[in-house]
Amino acid sequence: MTTMTEASVREFKMPDVGEGLTEAEILKWYVQPGDTVTDGQVVCEVETAKAAVELPIPYDGVVRELRFAEGTTVDVGTAIITVDVSGGAAPAAEPAPAAEPVPAAEPVPAAEPEEKPQARQPVLVGYGVAASSTKRRPRKGTEPTAAETAVQAAVQRELNGHGHAVAAQPAPEAPAVERARPLAKPPVRKLAKDLGVDLATVTPSGPEGVITREDVHAAVAAAPAAGPVAVPEQAPAAPAAAPVASYDGPRETRVPIKGVRKATAAAMVGSAFTAPHVTEFVTVDVTRTMKLVEELKQDKDLQGLRVNPLLLIAKALLVAIKRNPDINASWDEANQEIVLKHYVNLGIAAATPRGLIVPNIKDAHARTLPQLAESLGELVATARDGRTSPGAMQGGTVTITNVGVFGIDTGTPILNPGEAAILAVGAIKLQPWVHKGKVKPRQVTTLALSFDHRLVDGELGSKVLADIAAILEQPKRLITWG
Incomplete structure (x- = not known):
């Protein structure tokens, strides 16, 4: 990992957010390299052995580097993010090492608008209150999904089967669609992730359009049931030569203890x-x-x-x-x-x-x-x-x-x-x-x-x-x- 030695670059270290805690897990990054941050702005959420806590940055500047990926457990006192406080233009983000990629927490559209400023209360003593938004650079368009790729391949095979020579033509670039990031607290985002709910599809009922836990549960209840069709009570027994597996999918799931x-x-x-x-x-x-x-x-x-x-x-x-x-x-x-x-x-x-x-x-x-x-x-x-x-x-x-x-x-x-x-x-x-x-x-x-x-x-x-x-x-x- 490159060490920042310039006087204009500040390192923000993992603080002890409890009494005597020695480590914390990075649950979610709210910023990426190149983003502008202000003193008191929350940049990530971490989970200690006691609770989940949001960490505000004590600097004004531009994010240079995220030292650890989401899901990484970091010792207290270790630098987790560097910020250029010189006030200059944002430098080009260095590619993250293969061993420590920083995955995006959620898919983002081609261009993400600035979020509405949100008033925040102090999380840790001495960091103060910040009401600011994160400015993000335009991102490249997302790759086609597996389903889209499969459909394209099927069309290609169908045309080739009729003897037509089909030249590969690049698909016309779809106009960028701006979509505001759904407003929800970190625990609600984690709940939605665990339940497989896309927050963009959830109707908020909280103040100022904030999505609540009840909204996520309501979305789950309203969603059509997925998976195989239930077997009727009087279904005929399967032939002895073709036994039916008890269920589909992996037989075990391992969850890290942390x-x-x-x-x-x-x-x-x-x-x-x-x-x-x-x-x-x-x-x-x-x-x-x-x-x-x-x-x-x-x-x-x-x-x-x-x-x-x-x-x-x-x-x-x-x-x-x-x-x-x-x-x-x-x-x-x-x-x-x-x-x-x-x-x-x-x-x-x-x-x-x-x-x-x-x-x-x-x-x-x-x-x-x-x-x-x-x-x-x-x-x-x-x-x-x-x-x-x-x-x-x-x-x-x-x-x-x-x-x-x-x-x-x-x-x-x-x-x-x-x-x-x-x-x-x-x-x-x-x-x-x-x-x-x-x-x-x-x-x-x-x-x-x-x-x-x-x-x-x-x-x-x-x-x-x-x-x-x-x-x-x-x-x-x-x-x-x-």
Whole structure:
């Protein structure tokens, strides 16, 4: 790789976008060599072991070189892009080495217009805000697709078959058609790529024509089904001499272990084999809690907020921790100390396209019910959009994982590293239950509490789980105990 030694050329190095991270994967480049960039303009998106983050460039100038291709994992502190800040005309882009090509993230038309300036918020401290667009050089026309080539070949064979001498004539050059790049956030672009959706065909519903996750899912639902025709239920059996394969395509697919999933796997293995886990279970009648949820949905002080059973379960856990504060702790192996936390950063496990993440609500113990509802809503929305910051996933003290949303009764959750307890919430179902001496249909769920047996003994763990169950059975205890 050529080293830029000119004083006018600046190297932008991969920053540490979290606390102590050592590497990040380049997911997408938003610029190419020859593009003009301005201070604060986002030039690429990277994925760390914690989240996906957009990186702004701290220079004004012209892009000289992209040092790494999309999909490459780069160590923190390594130069990833060079920018000519002299203010001169853009030099001709040097061809990328064969080993490190920089593929375009999406097909582009013959000439791409300037994008509408988009106001951006600061991503990293000190980079500021930029509202600018990237100026791109006109690109060469795209090569004919495989389908077009096949059609041309078929026509040629047909004409030759009738004895006509057909001279190869170059196809008339089609006029360049300008098409604006669809507006969508990076997580939405990745979702569309994973689902095979062309964003240019999606009708946007977001503000200022931005394509949302719902728009992508709607496009998938509206698309005609592809692939082989389904076999009728009474289809005749295939002859023994011609067995039918179980399915078409490759028999295996290998997916690289990296990013969030790699970090999660390492953390879970470390937790499972470092902290001795104990899990206790309790099945509880939550009929009164479900009635309270419906009443709170009509409360004017909670209008527009996310009110669901998880909100009251989170509040019940916070009250139980207040009554049994020793469970809100961590094990300091280096100093051989138990660290008691006088605050609760409540983690909520969230499944995302990039893997499982656990963002947390800072100082959840100090929040009122409306404030807790607002924080839960923001946490879930941010996680679904793939915008969870690394800081939001650090410093958790206790976690809730809601496996009930998948119809699961319960599970044995693994502790989030550095925490002493995690609560799993199962599905809430209508079941026969003995209530006031009679068997009646009641709303029932199963809770599971895993805890680190080095610092939480069976008595403490049982008290916490029993308090949570008691509150959910009689939610008025949120007032009398809270």
